[in-house]
Amino acid sequence: MTAKVRYTDNKPKQSRIQYIIYLCDDGPIPCGGWADRQRGIVGAYLLANVTGRRFGINMTFPSDIKLFYVPNIVNWYIRESEIQGLSKEFLRWIDNRNGPKDVNGDFNVKHPRDVIFLRTNMDIITQIQNSPQYGHLVPETFRNLNRGTVFHTIWHLLMKPSLHFEERIDMFMSKLPRTDELICAHVRMRRNPTIPNDGSQINSLSTVKYLWTFLSKFPNASRVFIATDSIDVRLSAKKYFGSREIDIGGMVLHVDRQGKKPNAVWGFEMALLDQAVLSRCPVLVVSKSGFSCRAAMMSHLDQELYEFNNGTISPYLRLKSEVF
The missing domain is CATH 3.40.50.11350 (Rossmann fold)
Structure with missing residues (x-):
């Protein structure tokens, strides 16, 4: 993947800070393998971008992801003190290859809590690109690109080796x-x-x-x-x-x-x-x-x-x- 894409943030402005935090811990619900997690992280980030939420990653199983990858251009490190006292919801989007219907409607209306902890292994890039609700909010620089190039771009926005x-x-x-x-x-x-x-x-x-x-x-x-x-x-x-x-x-x-x-x-x-x-x-x-x-x-x-x-x-x- 050699395409170089300039990134612009198209987030709609929110009256208060809300969050989508990709979650992978040692709870009873599996996260999937490493590729599943990469797919979920990138999809969760794009969803956070178009819904006007700040994006975070909380991966602690089998070890803290920050031992190996740390924030690059986008800071996805959310301190616990930042979300203390905020309303929270835990979503599980695992193994549904067709994607959740939430992406086609107003996500923030269906999930109004301040902090959404999202456990997912789904590739929802194309679904967000084609969403009547959110397609126009996908950053223009990769709105019409294939999912491989979008993955490449977002991954390197988020990650650099420790x-x-x-x-x-x-x-x-x-x-x-x-x-x-x-x-x-x-x-x-x-x-x-x-x-x-x-x-x-x-x-x-x-x-x-x-x-x-x-x-x-x-x-x-x-x-x-x-x-x-x-x-x-x-x-x-x-x-x-x-x-x-x-x-x-x-x-x-x-x-x-x-x-x-x-x-x-x-x-x-x-x-x-x-x-x-x-x-x-x-x-x-x-x-x-x-x-x-x-x-x-x-x-x-x-x-x-x-x-x-x-x-x-x-x-x-x-x-x-x-x-x-």
Whole structure:
């Protein structure tokens, strides 16, 4: 994603400060994986923008998001003292791919409380763009852009790596040769021995050999970076590529389904590092997974993109408009 968009704030003016705060804590209602959270954060921000509310993020599970990402241009840090004594409502918008009807009507009339804590994993960008109530309030600079470009723009308005996280990224990237290309792939398996409680499997271990063969066709690739949710895939890549294969290493976990495991904070950091490296790859093979697709949306590079789907690798042309 290389489009550079100038941002203008089109918020309608409010007589008092009201808030939409994206919420992800360790309560009984799941938040979803990291890509679900990214999707929810961006959608919640755009909703806050068009409804005239201040936007905040409260993500503390499995660790505080501010360990890894901090406010960039938009300050989303809301102190507890700012909302103390204000009326509050908790909304749950999870897994409804058609989007809530609230976006098509007057959100502030239906939800008049001062502070809305919104737990969501929904992509509502297009719905807000097309909303009779709010479409004209979407900032003009990305009113008619596809959702991938809107995601890229909003993500970088909101987020920059923390000093600690930036150092971790730089430390890893500094080990790579500067003369040759870094070829990267994300192999999402879903249910597998590493994450047995994930959804139904979308790729199989027996088909990754076709991906390894494909990656070997890039002659200038002195390093092949593999991100995966399966230890078995990681071992297979190491066996095939030998010293050419690199990865973040460490713990592999699903940040939502396994977020209460010991050392889950460490596993969360490994996952975020994986995505950060994927976003810096000139050549990237994604899986049918929001994790690597969001990495491509985050990227400032004009990446050469492919998709791995259970043994088949094909050019990936839909990413800038696809919903993940």
